[in-house]
Amino acid sequence: MTAAPTSGDSAASSREVPRLERGTIVRAVVIAALLVVALFGVPAVATADWVTTATSVAIYAVVALGFGILYGRVGMISLGQVALLTIGCWVGARFSYATSLPFPLLLLLAGAITCGIGTLVGLPALRLSGLYLALITLMFAGATTVVLAVTDFPNGGGGFTGRSATGALTTSTPPVRRPSWADGDVAFYRYTVVVCALLFLLALVHVSGKPGRAWAAIRESEPAALAAGVNITLFKLWAFALASFVTGVAGCLLAAQVGVPRAITFQTQDSLTLAATALIGGIYSLWGAVVAGIFQQGIPFLFQAQWGIDPNIVLVIFGAGLLQVLLTAPGGLADQLPKDLARLWRLVVSRVREQADAEKRAP
Template sequence: MTAVPQRSSRIAVWRAEKLFTVRNVALAVALIALFTAGPLVLGAYWTRIVTVSMIFAIAAAGIALLYGRLGLVSLGQVSLIGVGGWITLRVGHATELPFELVLVVAAIGTGLIGVLVGLPALRLSGLNLAIVTLMLAGAFEVVFNVTGFPNGGDGFLGRAQGGVLQQPLPRPVLGTTDPDYFRYVLVVSILMFLVIALHLSNRPGRAWAAIRQSEAGALAAGIGTVRYRLWALAVVSATTGVAGGLLAANAGLLDPISFKASQSILLFATVLIGGAFSLLGAAIAGFLSQGLPPLLDAWGVNGNLIFVILGLGMIQAITTAPQGIAGQLKGLATRLRNRFTQGRSR
């Protein structure tokens, strides 16, 4: 009769030990420090840059999920950011809902659109899927250029016409200033990363890994490949929609020029360089895509040099570092820990 409670207590202790590892504690301390002192250390300009980098890190995490766990090459994530931003602007201007509820609506709407758009390409993979998703990104680019983004006007599109002034979308109550919005985006980004991490560490993640390893083997094991791929599309599209909503509230207005199909290719490249098999790689990819160009400008280097840097980074990632920068950092940490352990044992 006492075996079940004892087993439950052992499981609870094991989960607690797994949660409170040195790495997790260090990560928590770093995030708390970033939350409290980040804007003070970064300054006004870099606070805005890092805020946008965190937003794009959410979309990069979606790419990492599709590619790293399912082996799917998706080149349409930036377009889904635009979809999430469009829904956020339209609902935000048309209603008086709190921004948090508007984000939920954007997540649901973008998730549905992502699944519907992804259905035709559901059984594709590799180069074929990359081409199809790139074509869809081009189609979204045309739609954004034709319709524009809502800016407080009337009608379904919500566009201000003629001499009507544009109305920026107000920021959430908890993020009216740049430092406060930095912290707001940091918290939402952590929540989105946790959503993806929970999926990866539980049954969906195991099913996705089995599908990547062998779709035929997954089918033989009773895994519904279509259902789990749809699940992945829904999760990735919804979290990317949240990123679009955060981007829309950052400046209050969006421009179609920010959602070109080429930007999706750039973001995918940064995910490969940062590391497509970990969420740390997604965070690095967010900075590479949005933080590296202004950093080069600050150093007096033409920001367009990023294409050369990313090209060289892609070559290294494909040939010598398939785990990306995140994998190299993990390997370095492992070597340092082993050397420290050997030094103590002596």
């Protein structure tokens, strides 16, 4: 006869740490390797222009991440992410000019203030959805662009209001400061990659936890989620708050990267381009946001600066890519490309095996 387990044994077993699955370990190793390549490999082989572009890719990947959280996870179409990016950029610039706060605090302030504004903008989402919500957020983006143009963003003067002596930007306008130990382009690129990686980790924690499950229930069916006890109001505003926070931090990073941001940098149509690239990349995967950042910033730079092609051609490519995604690959490139590569690999392996079998059977 076997002895019954004692209370001490049961307590010890309940304290055992669950073993990680092999797939989880592999994914963690791959992500760590890619992060190392991004931090050290890219600056080692890239020119100065490509390092600046890679910094923009990381920033806009976070902006696409915010769009993916709202649309891909909750099912709310928000076209105001570029407006929130602009607000984060403005807050970072003004606090940089008006205070001597450390740069990490500037990031948190920009994220917190943008989070509050984005949550207020998200209040109509409690009663609106689909095209109506998209129009509301798009009008918010347009209004933000108009306000910045009227106030001559970021004004360049002292204090928080920022009115310079001439009331406008001049060539002597000081740039938004960067961290003292990351003032160079390469160092700031690495700083941006680390901050963006932490923002992706923050989103992953939410998506993998209770908020992610609640968002998935809301996306599938709000009545069913309500019947299951999900607080729809809370979790919708939670999604807007998270998306706005990460976008606000990205805006502060963008202000430090550009140095002296201009209102013309942020156009209302950029919200539509961001939505298209996010859909092409894949709104149901965090990797899709990285692909969207590459399409948003890397591809136009490649066309214009490297190949001398009119960057407007990129819009045609985005349109064709968006049509292809909507028709054949709703999960975007992040979902479709690995499947296509796996099919191609299986096809190549089968052909090689068939050829080997044929050679064996040959006299």
